Structures are given as structure tokens and as C-alpha cells.
Amino acid sequence: MNTSEETDKQPIEEEVAKAESTEAEPTEAQKEPIAEAVEPAAQSTSKPGSEQTKKGPRTKPRAKKGNPTVKQVSDRFAACGRCSFLWAGYRVIFGEEGQETAVVNNRSGWMDLEWNTQMPDLLFKSYGIRLDISFYHYEGCCKECRRRFVYQAPDKPEDAVQCAIEISPNSAK
Template identity: 50%
Template sequence: TVAETASDQPQLEPEKSKTYKLSKKLAELISQFSACGRCSYFLTGYRVIHGVENMETAVSRSKSGWLKLTWNHAMRDLLSKSYGVQFNVDYLHFDGCCPECGRHYTYQMNEQSEAAVLRMEVRRRRR
């Protein structure tokens, strides 16, 4: 019978998901950035460059509504493509905002070490 042949076949276990489950805080951050095309592009690019785990760390360490993001040379190009700024690596400090939603970001070169810091507002500004 059909029931007997179905029970004779080995049961396949569902394949474990290889996708990374986002934390609630990171999912909220993504939804806040997705309201703006430029900021959404920036956040997606950051995720490609640095990975989801790095984003999780940035979200968990955010203070007073600001994300402290990892900086490298690829970030300079990402800022330029996302927000249309001509960013010079010789800058010690640079403030800018998204022309679409007004979200602020700040680049600060740390004079004591080579690690520069990019901070970005979590919530966009109302216009």
C-alpha cells in the first residue's frame, strides 16, 4: 500500500538554516535606516564590508543614539557613494548629514593611534 511504502522511505531531516538570525536591536536599526534610500544604501554597504557580527557589535555598543562604526579605506568610498561627499583621507575631523533625511555622521581621526572612528546617528532628523 501507499502508506507502507511511505513509511519505508528514510525520513529527511530539515536542513539547518545557514542564515544569520538578526537580533531585535539590529532589526530595529535596519528598519530605521530603510526609511531613507541613501542611509539604507550606506547600511547595506557597511554590512557587506564588515559583516553582520560587526554590525551587531556596533548596535550593542551604541550610546546616546550614535553608532560607533569600524573605519577602513572602503568606508571612504561608501560615504562618497552613499551621500555624495568628496571625502579626503587627510581630514582629522569631518561632519556631514544625509541630504535626503538629515541623519548626521561624524568622522574623527584619532591622533594617538591610527584607528579612525565613524559615528552615525541611529535616528534620522525630522525635516
């Protein structure tokens, strides 16, 4: 009979028993705050609807009704194949910071998108429009969900291109 296994188990069992006994008995310093906290609650005779039982402040701030979050916008774009391709490509080109900037700076349900030399190709692959044909102004919509977008070429070469897209597509009327 091998007794080495039994001797190995004994110190572990003793340590577990010690830990359980120390957890079960609170110290005097731990007992006092508990007793003080119980006494006022026992004395309170307020009803649930009274002013004394107010809830604390919310821990999570809610987004304002007019300002959606990046996740909410991503969920709206995910409903459409073409628009989700554009939104995913925009994230690849400009990163999460670019998406956050576009969402935070939205105006009345429209996001102003940043522009670079890759954006015309992204719009072509997403919606089938070619902006390399010297369009000055182009307004279009997605063939699947009817989300509108607008492209505006600059008046002067040193000005920036303007491109905006709706956050939520209009439902068919």
C-alpha cells in the same frame, strides 16, 4: 476486474483503523495525570482578578527601550535611500557581526562604526563626501533624511579613525 488494487487498499485501511482506535483510548498511565489536573481546577473558586491567577514569565525577552535591535536599526535605515545604501554596504564589508557590534555598543542614539580602507568610498557613494582630501574632522548629514554622521581622523597615525552615525534621524524643526 482487477482485484490487486482492492487488496492493496485493505492493509492500509486496516492500519489506519488500528491507529485511530489506539489514539482514541488513553492508557491508565495517561488517564491519571489528566484526572489529577482537572480536580484542582474544579475546586478553585478564584476570580479572574485575584492573585492566584498570575501569568507566567514572558518567553521572549524584550529589548530595552534605549537599546534597539539590529532589525529595528535596519528598518530605520531602510526609510532613506542613501542611508540604506550605507547600511547595506557596511553589512557587506563587516558582516552581520559588525552591524551587531555597532548596534550593541551604541551610545545615546549614535553608533560607532568600524573603519577600514573601503569606508571612505562607501561614504562617498552614499553621501557624496570625499574623505580622501585630508579632512581632520567632518560633520555632515544625509540630504534625504537629515541623519547626521561624524568623521574624526586620528591625532596619531597608530590611532583608529572614529566614525559615528545617528540611529534615527532628527525630524525637521
